[in-house]
Amino acid sequence: MESAHTPYQEVQPHWFFCRRADDNTSWLPFSREDSDKLENAFTNSKNDTVVAVEGQRYDVHVKERKRYAVYWEQAPSEVRRCTWFYKGDKDTRFMPYPEDFSKDLEEAYRKSVTSDEWKKKLDFPTGETVILHNPKNLFKL
Known part of the structure; x- marks a missing residue:
């Protein structure tokens, strides 16, 4: 199936x-x-x-x-x-990622959706790490 x-x-x-x-x-x-x-x-x-x-x-x-x-x-x-937002531990509102970071995140998300490959850990030059668990869950570490 x-x-x-x-x-x-x-x-x-x-x-x-x-x-x-x-x-x-x-x-x-x-x-x-x-x-x-x-x-x-x-x-x-x-x-x-x-x-x-x-x-x-x-x-x-x-x-x-x-x-x-x-x-x-x-x-x-x-x-x-x-296009992409995060909420830190002390934040009460969602904050937008910078545009260049959002472009990279969108491209990684697109690749995961189209290939159906999840649980990817993305390390960015800013020191931030994002895990793409599935189409509905992304986590910032």
Whole structure:
């Protein structure tokens, strides 16, 4: 009897911005509408596109991955195209992995899904280790 492979579906990205206050860093999602605008600019543009977000109160420079306040002075904040997230022992919210790390993780996941080979231990140059147990369970060590 053949095993039924789970078909691979590439994860749909969502865009987030970083908010820093004191010693606290949190990543907040853009609205679905703003995230879709950012994704469209990312996939369909070759130059440094600027996208107005949050009721045109901020501009995101897509290539630069920065969000700038339009009407007041505020330090620019980092923006990420997010596909994979983690939750540390002390974290109360999920945090997005950096984009390059997410690309590597997505590729490893794609290979595992399409080959149906699991229980893979992935060691990354950052010192992090992720274990792909099955299509629904991935663990960060």
